[in-house]
Amino acid sequence: MSTPEALRQLLNAVAQGKVSPDTALEKLKYFDFEPVEEFAKIDHHRALRTGFPEAIWGPGKTPEQIAQIMQTMRQRSRVVMATRIEPAVYDQVRSLVPDAVYYPMARICAIAPLTLTPVHPGTITLLSAGTADLPVAEEAAITAELAGFQVQRLWDVGVAGIHRLLNNRHFVQTADVLIVVAGMEGALPSVVAGLADCPVIAVPTSVGYGASFDGLAALLTMLNSCAAGIGVVNIDNGFGAAVLAGQILRTASRITVESTPPKGVP
Structure with missing residues (x-):
């Protein structure tokens, strides 16, 4: 499917009824x-x-x-x-x-367009443990916004001052999917997952003193979390976290649409 002739043959087959539009779409996905x-x-x-x-x-x-x-x-x-x-x-x-x-x-x-307007339902909520984690957190936020998602940010709410998070519980309780970015020991996603009823994507950062091993300590903490419902991406991978959050929202929206019965059907 890499030449104009192959594409022409496929389109002719659709026009002649030999190939269904759905089959043609599947072929074009890899074209x-x-x-x-x-x-x-x-x-x-x-x-x-x-x-x-x-x-x-x-x-x-x-x-x-x-x-x-x-x-x-x-x-x-x-x-x-x-x-x-x-x-x-x-x-x-x-x-x-x-x-x-x-x-x-x-x-x-x-x-990109000067004004980024969300085109997908749902909101991706981002939390960062500290100001030093912002480059990774903003990578996730900007990626999500460029991809057409609504984003809300809550920065510098790490566990060293847990009251900062607890005073903003509404961010967690109203989120559709959460991305939690933390370095040092990486404890924040575990705390957030214990408060949230939505998926939590944990992003370890390479922020920390020597024994943090450039984010390895935070990564292991997140992988070993006692809170359920956490997915962990690689160290400093804000981009990957945003894509995963977007896939969760897109899939949820698709399932909702597909499972909604037609009007008049109980």
């Missing part, structure tokens, strides 16, 4: 990728398959490569996002992509 010179192949149909478009991992790529990939992706996508972009790299990317915007705390460079 399209586009090379960018010899260093990248853009997966344009990832959003069709998974619900989320491909994102650009910034480290290891030159600013010129990032800019070329973004310019190629923008032809098919409403939003194009590159992660882990340092300010100096962004300056060079912007010289090639003038309308690229930058979210400095999240270290995300994007081509």
Whole structure:
């Protein structure tokens, strides 16, 4: 399915009734990728398959490569996002992509509408244990907003001053899905999961003194949590946490729609 002729044959088969539209859709989900010179192949149909478009991992790529990939992706996508972009790299990317915007705390460079309007139901609520965790927390928040989700933030509510969290219990009690970001010993997700009736996604960060082992201590704490209902992503992986939270909300919405009986049916 990688040539115009193959696509033409598929469309003719649909027109002739030999292939159903649903079967054709399944085939097209794996149809399209586009090379960018010899260093990248853009997966344009990832959003069709998974619900989320491909994102650009910034480290290891030159600013010129990032800019070329973004310019190629923008032809098919409403939003194009590159992660882990340092300010100096962004300056060079912007010289090639003038309308690229930058979210400095999240270290995300994007081509996106000026106003990000949520298009999916539900709210992703983000909590951070400390101010030092904000780069990872904001990476999750901006990723979710660029993907079309409503986001609410509650920062610096770690267990060292637990009253800060308890005074904001409504954030936890009204959440549809929670992302909890913490470094040091990583205890905050366990506390939050004991208060929440929704999924909790725990994100360990590499914040902490020497024995935190660059986030390994927080990761192990979260994996060993005594509270149920916690999923754990990799160290500093705010992007992955946002995608998982979005998948949870999208799946919940789909199940709700599919299980709703037609009007007049009990």
